[in-house]
Amino acid sequence: MKTLKTKNIKLFQSFIWNFYAHFGRDFPWRQTTNPYHILVSEIMLQQTQANRVIPKYEAFIKNFPTLEKLANAEFKTLLYYWQGLGYNRRALYLQQLAQAIIKKYHGQVPSTQKTLVSLPGIGRYTAAAIQAFAFNQASMVIETNIRTVFIYHFFPKQKQVSDQEIITLINQTVDKKNPREWYWALMDYGAIMKSLIGNSSQQSKHYTKQSKFVGSNRQIRGQIVRLLIANPMVLEEILQKIKKPKGQITPILDKLVAEKMITIRKGKYQIVTRLE
DNA sequence: TTCCTGTGAG
DNA sequence: CTCACAGGAA
Structure with a gap:
């Protein structure tokens, strides 16, 4: 060393x-010390170029100006504002985060590494970033x-x-x-x-080459989520719209259900209305 | 340590 | 088609 x-x-x-x-x-998120706003920006900035985040961040903060507003929003609405950012699972984490912070920490964004990392969607990087950018910690x-x-x-x-x-x-x-x-x-x-x-x-030792996107599970997953934002549908409809083998589609659906992004109601798959 | 993931630009 | 955006979860 x-x-x-x-x-x-x-x-x-x-x-x-x-x-x-x-x-x-x-950047707009540099003009605030509001920990909630900085939290939103950091989640959005994970794996996403800063320039693409700017308009999304501004619209998001305008519509969900406080932790409480975000916690109580309809999840589908969140996904709507997330469109164009990619990695929509982060929208799920963000709402889970808001709810957890209200429930466990009285609506105050925590400032210690250990507590931050215990929250959904926050790992070592995001925790450190929030400490530095929201709380000016080294x-x-x-x-x-x-x-x-x-x-x-x-x-x-x-x-x-x-x-x-x-x-x-x-x-x-x-x-x-x-x-x-x-x-x-x-x-x-x-x-x-x-x-x-x-x-x-x-x-860097940690550099990896990117895997192919076309035809991948991640692409299909995106297609499924987009379909279900428009309409709840039964498995047969999904299989019909996404022309891929059942054996490839059902594991993706199972995973989406497991992470509580979608639920099954009356036999139809749909985006969850509200997180539990 | 390995697996996972959306969208846009060139 | 390849790459940028790689960090979080299990």
């Missing part, structure tokens, strides 16, 4: 802050843009850089006085670097 000299930490920090002063990006935030920055600056020649090596550097360099903006700055730098020089995260 690398240990950086104080002088090099300062140099790196100055470089990042200087970049940020000139090229830092602005948590350890690692994601693709930040990985790119550290690989480029500290491991330019090395193949297969492990997250563990990067994490020690993140902890050494984080600006404890202003972690909120520090991580914005790192992410902005990484994002712009990627667009200019390509993705050096491919040097």
Whole structure:
């Protein structure tokens, strides 16, 4: 593991802050410290480009301005506002989150790693991001843009850089006085670097090549959800509309039921109205 | 550690 | 067709 000299930490920090002063990006979720709004943005930003999130985030916050409004919304309405973002399971997590926070934490978004991670849809990254962006805590935030920055600056020649090596550097360099903006700055730098020089995260041990989408279960799953948003239907109808073998469709339906995205009522599959 | 996942851009 | 968006759950 690398240990950086104080002088090099300062140099790196100055470089990042200087970049940020000139090229830092602005997003609607950076203009608030409302933990609920930041929570929404972080869930939306998982696996989704920031530019695509902007209009969705604004519409979502307008329609569900508080944790309570979100918790009490009809799930189908949520899915409507989620259209175009992809990974609609996150909409489910988000409502489950809102309900859990109201029930267990009196409507206050928790601020400790352990508690945040215990909530649905929040893992290590999102927990750390909420700590930094909502509560200005010097948590350890690692994601693709930040990985790119550290690989480029500290491991330019090395193949297969492990997250563990990067994490020690993140902890050494984080600006404890202003972690909120520090991580914005790192992410902005990484994002712009990627667009200019390509993705050096491919040097990361954790890089994986994407599997094919067309004909995949994930595509069919998306088709099923879209069908059911329009109309509840019986299995035969679904099989008829999605021209795939029954053996491929029913496991997907079972899974959707298991994660409480859809239910069966009077023999028809339908999007759940309200979470229980 | 492995499996899972929606949509859009090029 | 390939890739960006890879983090969360089991």
